[in-house]
Amino acid sequence: MTATTLFEKLWQAHLVEADAEGLPAVIYIDLHLVHEVTSPQAFSVLRERGLRVRQPKRTLATLDHSTPTTPARADGSRDYLDAATEAQVNALIRNCADFGITLHGYDSPDRGIVHVMAPELGATQPGMTIVCGDSHTSTHGAFGALAFGIGSTEVGHVLATQCLLQHKPKTMAVNVWGRLPAGVSAKDLTLHIAGQVGVSGGTGHVIEFRGDAIRALTMEERMTLCNMSIEMGARAGLIAPDGTTIEWLRGRRHVPQGDAFEAAAQRWLAFRTDESAVFDRSIDIDATAVKPTVTWGTDPGKVVAIDAALPAQDGGNTRAFDYMKLQPQAPIAGARVDVVFVGSCTNSRINDLRDAADILRGRRIAGHVRMLVVPGSERIKRDAEAEGLDRIFRAAGAEWRQPGCSMCLGMNGDIAKPGELVVSTSNRNFEGRQGKGVRTVLASPATAAASAVAGVVADPRACQQEIAA
Amino acid sequence: MSGFESITSRSVALPIANIDTDQIIPARYLTTTTRAGLGQHAFQDWRWLADGSPNPNFALNRAENAGAQILIAGDNFGCGSSREHAPWALLDAGIRAVISTAIADIFRNNALKNGLLAIVVSPTEHASLLEGAGEAITIDLHTQQIRRAGHAPIAFAINAFARQCLLDGVDELGYLLARTDAITRFEGART
Ligand code: SF4
Numbered sequence: 001m002t003a004t005t006l007f008e009k010l011w012q013a014h015l016v017e018a019d020a021e022g023l024p025a026v027i028y029i030d031l032h033l034v035h036e037v038t039s040p041q042a043f044s045v046l047r048e049r050g051l052r053v054r055q056p057k058r059t060l061a062t063l064d065h066s067t068p069t070t071p072a073r074a075d076g077s078r079d080y081l082d083a084a085t086e087a088q089v090n091a092l093i094r095n096c097a098d099f100g101i102t103l104h105g106y107d108s109p110d111r112g113i114v115h116v117m118a119p120e121l122g123a124t125q126p127g128m129t130i131v132c133g134d135s136h137t138s139t140h141g142a143f144g145a146l147a148f149g150i151g152s153t154e155v156g157h158v159l160a161t162q163c164l165l166q167h168k169p170k171t172m173a174v175n176v177w178g179r180l181p182a183g184v185s186a187k188d189l190t191l192h193i194a195g196q197v198g199v200s201g202g203t204g205h206v207i208e209f210r211g212d213a214i215r216a217l218t219m220e221e222r223m224t225l226c227n228m229s230i231e232m233g234a235r236a237g238l239i240a241p242d243g244t245t246i247e248w249l250r251g252r253r254h255v256p257q258g259d260a261f262e263a264a265a266q267r268w269l270a271f272r273t274d275e276s277a278v279f280d281r282s283i284d285i286d287a288t289a290v291k292p293t294v295t296w297g298t299d300p301g302k303v304v305a306i307d308a309a310l311p312a313q314d315g316g317n318t319r320a321f322d323y324m325k326l327q328p329q330a331p332i333a334g335a336r337v338d339v340v341f342v343g344s345c346t347n348s349r350i351n352d353l354r355d356a357a358d359i360l361r362g363r364r365i366a367g368h369v370r371m372l373v374v375p376g377s378e379r380i381k382r383d384a385e386a387e388g389l390d391r392i393f394r395a396a397g398a399e400w401r402q403p404g405c406s407m408c409l410g411m412n413g414d415i416a417k418p419g420e421l422v423v424s425t426s427n428r429n430f431e432g433r434q435g436k437g438v439r440t441v442l443a444s445p446a447t448a449a450a451s452a453v454a455g456v457v458a459d460p461r462a463c464q465q466e467i468a469a
Numbered sequence: 470m471s472g473f474e475s476i477t478s479r480s481v482a483l484p485i486a487n488i489d490t491d492q493i494i495p496a497r498y499l500t501t502t503t504r505a506g507l508g509q510h511a512f513q514d515w516r517w518l519a520d521g522s523p524n525p526n527f528a529l530n531r532a533e534n535a536g537a538q539i540l541i542a543g544d545n546f547g548c549g550s551s552r553e554h555a556p557w558a559l560l561d562a563g564i565r566a567v568i569s570t571a572i573a574d575i576f577r578n579n580a581l582k583n584g585l586l587a588i589v590v591s592p593t594e595h596a597s598l599l600e601g602a603g604e605a606i607t608i609d610l611h612t613q614q615i616r617r618a619g620h621a622p623i624a625f626a627i628n629a630f631a632r633q634c635l636l637d638g639v640d641e642l643g644y645l646l647a648r649t650d651a652i653t654r655f656e657g658a659r660t
Contacts, residue, residue, distance in 0.1 A: 016655045017648060022629035026648055028655055038552065040502035045642070054652075066500060084500035091502050135551040135575060151553035151579035153641075161645040163652055167628060169574075199487055200545040200571050233548060235574050299487045299548070319485065409496040430491040430549060432514045 003274035006240050007171050007206045010146040010271065014129045016163055024165040030128040030145075032158045033114045034061040034101065036092040037411070038133030042156035043095040054162045056100040060123055063089055063105050064113045066411045069374055069401035072106070081413035099159075112377020112403050115139040115345040119223065120379055122252025126241035126268035131158060135230045136345050136427065142222035143249075144241035144271045146206070149230065169235045172205040173282035176213035180287050183461040185355065186221030187347055187425065187444035189213070190228045191293040193285055195303035202234030205281065208273060209239050213287035219248040220349045227346045228427050231300035240272040292460055295429045295442040296332050298323050302429075304332050306447065306459045323431055324439050325419075333457050335441070337423050339416045340371040340398075340452040341434070342445050344408035344426035348376030350383050352425065352445040357389045359449035359463045360396040366455025371398035372414065374406040398452070410434050423451040473584055473635040475609040476565050478538035481528050482602035488542055489549035490576065494558040496550075507554055508561030529562070538565040539606060541598050545569070547576025547587070556580040566608050568615070570595045581631040582641065586610065594623045610635060 004012075017026035032055075039061075046053070053059060066088055068079040080086040096103035104111040110121060115136055118124045124140045130147035131137060133155040140147035150164065157164055174197070180189060197207075207229050209222075217225070222239050229237025246265045249255050256264045291305040297320035304310055313321055313328040321328055326335060342348070342356045353375065365371050373393045375381040381403055384390055390400045407414040408426040410433070416422050418437030425448050429440035443451065446460035453463065498510040516527050523530040529537070540559075546569040547555060556579050559567070566586035580587040586608060590598065597620065598606070607616040610632060615623040633639060 016651050022633070024630050026645065026651070028652070037499050041504050041553070044503070049642070051646075082500070088500050088502055133551055133553075135549065137551075149551035149575055151551055151575065151582065153553060153579070153582045157642055157645055160642060161649070161652060162656075163645055163648070165630070165641060165645065167630075199548055200573070203545075203571060203574060233545070233573060299489070316486065409491075411496045411499060428489075428491070428549060430489045432495055433491050436495075436514055 003277040005171050005273045005277045005279060006144060006208055006238055006271055007146065008277070010127065010129065011168065013127065014146070019168060024167050027129060027164050027166045029131050029158050029162055029164060030058060031118070031123060031130045032059045032162070033118055033130065033132035033134075033137070034059060034092070034155070035064055035114050035132070035134065036088045037065045038152050039095065039155055040088065040091045041152045042133070042159055043099070045156040046099070046159055051160045053099040053101060053159045056102075058162060059101045059159070060118060061092060061096050061101050061103040062111055062114050062117050063092065063103075064403075065405045065409070067404045068412055069404050069406045069414055071402055081411070085412065109378050112379065113345045113348065113405055115223070115227065116348060116376035116380070119143065119219075120252070120377060122249050122255040125249065125255060126245060127271045131164065136227050138229045138234070138237045139223050139227040139345055141226040141229065141237040142219060142239050143245055144239060144268065146236055146238070148236040170205045170280040172202060172207045172234070173279040174207050174209050174285060175282060176209060176211040176285045176287050178213055178286055178288040179216060180213060180290055183446075183464050184290050184292060185444040185446060186217055186224040188293045189287065189290050190225045191295060191300070191303045191442060192290045193225070194228060194231050194300045195293070196283065196285060197232040197301070199231060199299045199301040200233040202229065202232040205234055206236045206238060207232065207234045208279070209237060210273070214239055215242060218351065219244060220351045223349070224346055228300065231427060241268045292444065292447050294332060294447060294457065295440075296324060296326055298429055298431050300427065300429060300442060306333055306457070308332070332441075333459055335457045336421060337369055337451050337456055338420035339422040340365070340369060340448050341374070341407040341422055341424040341426065342448050343372065343374030343376070343406050345376065345405075346427045347425035347445050348374060348380065350380050353380070353384050353389050356445040356449040357392045358467065359446055359453065359460060360398065361392050363396055363453050365397045365452040369452050369455055371452045372401055372407055373398050374401045375403050377403050407434055423448045423457060473610055475607055475611065476538055476586075477605060477607040478565070479534065479536070480539040480541050480598065480602050480604065480606050481534045481537045482599050483528055483540055483542045484599055486543040487545045487548055490547060490552050490555045491549060493547065493555040494552065499552060499554050501554075504557045506561065507558035508563070511558040511562040511564070533603070536563065538563055539608065540564050540567045541595070541602055542567055542569045545571045545573060547580070548573040551575045551579070553579045553583070556583045556585045560585050568595070568598060581628070581635070584635060588615070588625045588627070590615070590623055590625060598623075
């Protein structure tokens with residue numbers, strides 16, 4: 001038997017029909033995640049053609065993108081941005097009811113950002129194929145599942161047939177060696193890798209993250225990394241399941257329980273790259289050299305270490321400098337901050353909130369800074385409140401909000417003002433992503449919190465040392 | 470979308486690298502539940518000034534480019550989100566083909582499913598097409614060539630199945646539904 005990669009094993013295990021001369025493969029989808037923004041047109045197609053959802057049990061829906069992050073009023077009404085947003089949410093509620101799909105809506109204690117909620121429930125499992133009409137579906141690759149984003153037409157395909165037509169991508173290994181230094185987070189590593197691979201470096205490939213630095217990451221940290229593999233252009237990101245994965249999943253609602261779990265765990269652990277398997281491409285990253293890292297430009301590949309200076313201006317980055325209004329060759333630290341956002345499917349999990357709270361405990365954010373902390377799910381919100389993190393945020397002067405995508409893409413109206421600089425723990429710093437003319441600096445939760453306190457982009461290690469002393 | 474053969478149109482240059490889906494259509498216009506009417510928001514923040522008037526410096530707003538159907542964009546076009554609203558908006562704005570040196574996977578996939586050609590050419594060919602922006606060019610899907618008066622034709626690759634779907638109007642959902650027996654067998658074998 002030839003040695004194969006993790007990707008190859010996942011692909012083979014889901015082939016309903018192999019690709020043939022000029023024809024794509026038919027791939028079976030184990031889990032289809034649905035949210036309000038990219039699904040309405042797909043349900044319309046089902047209605048037009050008189051089709052039903054083939055596997056409602058393999059379909060799981062939530063409300064996250066356009067939901068307000070302020071609480072409902074006493075009469076149950078909510079602060080929707082506009083009527084269209086509310087209509088979109090109501091359309092998903094109706095579609096799920098009509099087609100027999102489980103929806104974690106406002107009344108569910110499990111509602112959350114789609115890529116936060118599904119792993120929490122144990123719906124995301126190793127060895128699966130997982131799709132969603134959302135590019136950050138790559139997040140679920142952290143569990144050794146082949147997970148990728150699809151468009152609305154394909155959402156319709158999966159609803160109706162539980163399958164997708166696919167052309168086989170290439171494979172790329174990103175080998176990360178050594179240990180991350182103290183005070184350096186998974187987000188810093190992720191941004192560092194995005195800087196090395198570039199925003200289109202992974203195009204056409206599925207990336208597998210490997211090496212001792214990856215094995216040392218917690219599941220939450222692995223999700224942060226795989227989440228942003230799409231920012232490297234990759235079709236998907238993968239990390240092979242191991243003991244960390246198994247222990248994280250044990251006892252969660254959708255996984256098998258008792259002896260059946262042990263049997264499942266054995267099956268899951270077989271999803272790994274064989275010793276001598278060959279990747280189409282591979283690159284090596286030295287984890288020991290990673291520092292707290294932020295973006296300075298208008299794509300996630302334009303990164304800089306927090307204590308370093310920006311690059312010189314050249315033909316390729318003039319537009320980014322113009323938009324960001326930052327000085328070439330000046331340090332990024334010290335740039336004035338208007339808004340800080342801790343949230344998104346990249347960094348809204350309990351560990352992220354703890355990282356931010358550790359810095360804010362006993363401190364106040366700068367007078368001119370507005371800070372939003374938005375937990376990724378109802379469960380995280382409850383856990384954080386049980387630990388008292390919400391009180392730390394409020395005491396520091398930050399706003400503690402209801403779960404949702406919020407300022408990650410601003411669809412619900414959580415945006416900044418033109419020209420403002422936002423230090424954000426989300427995944428995209430595209431022009432206008434957080435509001436027209438808004439400048440986004442992507443960062444870790446610790447860097448975001450330290451910047452809120454300083455009122456300027458700041459190195460979190462200074463705060464962390466103070467805490468340790 | 471059946472019988473797609475070729476397009477002949479003036480080309481418009483948008484030589485900016487990494488044009489992401491938030492530029493093609495910002496998230497605030499994704500609240501629709503239909504596919505129609507998104508064209509007015511294509512490149513919204515580049516195309517319209519704060520007071521709602523057209524930005525005279527934006528290529529697609531210039532009078533001579535009215536009706537142009539072919540966009541020659543910078544490297545890595547369409548990176549970012551999986552929103553199919555991006556090709557819907559471009560098509561609604563009259564764009565039927567995008568040519569670049571690299572096109573993001575999900576965008577290209579979404580584009581082809583809607584009859585928007587997403588074509589990758591070499592940097593040299595790209596530079597030559599940019600130089601000739603404003604001229605009429607023909608994209609022939611049948612011969613897989615870009616033709617331009619006075620220049621050698623540029624051959625382009627396109628996924629064979631996507632090409633067949635565009636030329637013959639194959640309905641992909643119908644193609645999948647025709648495999649229902651195989652899908653049922655696959656499900657049966659796993660449980
Ligand atoms: S948090 Fe942001 S990136 Fe994640 S699913 Fe929501 S909008 Fe998309």
